[in-house]
Structures are given as structure tokens and as C-alpha cells.
Amino acid sequence: MDAVVVYESMYGNSERVARAVARGLADGVRVTVLDVDDPAAAPGALPGADLLVAGGPTHAFGMTRPATRADAVQRATGEVSRRTRGLREWVEAVPRSADAGLVATFDTRVTKVKPLPGSAARGAAKVLRRAGYRMLTPPASFYVGDVEGPLDEGELDRAESWGRSLAAALAPAGSAPRV
Template identity: 50%
Template sequence: MVTVWVVYESMFGNTRAVAGAVAEGLRDWAWVEQYPVDTVPPDLIGVDLLVVGGPTHAFGLSRPSTRADAQRQLGDGRVVTDRGIREWLESLADERHTPPFAFFDTRVNRPRVPGSAARRAAALVRRQHGSVATRPVSFWVTGTQGPLVDSELDRARSWGRSLSTVVGPGLGRPVG
């Protein structure tokens, strides 16, 4: 059976909810483990696909300053992770076994608002000579803190199911 890890960064809970829905869809065809980015095990051996998601902050991946801003917006004492998707992906640059990636993000559903954490993450992985198995996907929130636009969790489950087409018969080799 194919092994897929869903790794996510979430500030306000929207990306975590999408990650959970994607994992549900993946479970139709794969063994799935789900990790917040600050708890991902270091050994990727045996992982056939990494599905990675994060919130779009300042037109791209979060940084320490945008995570600090999110923590201020929360205003309830919850601690936002120090290590985001950007830092985790950069730490994989010297990894011997890196499976193909599929990226998603959450972003505000407004016309002409540029930027995508998923597209930035895919570009970072490509620069590190990693494999991106499919086009990045965005899931929409109504405002900075959410909530998710209606039906986005259904769309996330469907996208998770569809990822079976990007893992070829050789397991871990992108198709197409």
C-alpha cells in the first residue's frame, strides 16, 4: 500500500481542517499519517508521497514575522509554531530520500489578490531538485482568520482522492 504523509502549518485552524479533509480522501487508497509541521519525524524512508499545506501569508509562505503577527491576531495566548513549512522544506535540501510532493494552501478568496503559499513551496522544492507531482491547489477562506468558504472541505476530500493518479505503479514516481 502507498504511504502518504500530510504535513501542514496552520495558524487559525483552517489549514488544519483542510489537511484533515485531504487525509480523509487519501485514506480511500493510501496509508495516511498527518503531522503539524513542527512534529514531522525526520526519517522519510517508506513515504511515497508528501502532501504539504500551509496558509498564504504576505503573498507566500509564512515567515517568523508573519507567524508572530498571526499570534498577535489570535490574542489568546496560543503559541504559533516557530518552524513553518518554509523552514521544514529547506531542511530537506540534503535529504537522501525525498518522495514527490503535492502542495496546497489556504488563502483569502478575493479577486486579484496575488500570492500562493503552495506555489512558493513548489518552487522551493523544484529549486532543491525535488519532484512536484501535481499542480498546487488553493482552498479559500473568507477572511484572514477564516472561516473556510462553504464546500471547501468537500473539495479537499475530492482532491485527496484524486492524488491517487499522481503516484504511479512504481510507488513514489510521479505520473505524467
């Protein structure tokens, strides 16, 4: 079985979660981890996989947009990615297919706004379902203490555990078409 984990990360938190998910998936699944800006992550260039996992930060109740990424750069006190392409642009470029395959989505979000609506993971899931993907599991959120982080204690362990649960759910779904 193969999985591709594609992520957007502004401050490095979503990347750390993506890599933890990949570690969890790696028990029995071959995993490729790619930044949405990586040319190898271009939706038409993705290697065939049994599962696509996509994730990124939640900004302004959803996936990042050019304006929210620019705002993140303006507000940054530490290192920040100056990317021009994010998860929103990536999922919107995914070609539609009647048998696209299986997908799981995740996001990172600030702990103090847990009860607020909106989620990059749910937004990405909606777009990917429209493109023909079937959700393997409901979207997951991982929490950071503040906008720039750090990740809350235990979140990387939880992300790795979520990756293991994806691998376990993927095993019975092994007859699904490859993405």
C-alpha cells in the same frame, strides 16, 4: 502506497484542509498527517512514503515567516497557534536528493484576495522542486472567508476530492522512488 501530509496551521484552517486531503488520499493509500512542529515531521525523520503533501497558510503573498506569524498572533481574536516554526522553515530544511520522490502542495488563503499574486503552495513547490521532488499535480489553494476563517463553504469537500485525485494520480506513478 504511503503518503505523508505535513502542514502548518495558525488558526486551524490549514489543519482541517490537511486532514480532509488525508481522508481523500486514504482510499487506497496509507496516510500519516503531521504538524511541521511535530518532531516526527523533521525532514530527516519522515517515514518513507510514495507521496509527500505539504501545505500551510498564505501570509503576505507567500509562506509564513516569523514576522507574519507574530502579526497573526497580535491580530487574533480567537485561538491561534503561537508556533515558532512554519512551512517555510520546514521546506527549507528538506534535504536535497536527486530522486526525492513525488510531492503535492496546498495553501489556505483569504477569498477576497483570490486574484492577488503569491501563494504558500507555489512557494513550497518551488523549494521542494529544488530539493529534487517532482510535482504530482499543480499546487492547490483552499479559501477562507477572512484571515482567521472560517473555510468557505464546500472547501473541505473540495480538499477531500483533491486528496482522492492525488491518490488516483499516484497509482500510475507507483514506480516512483519513495520519499
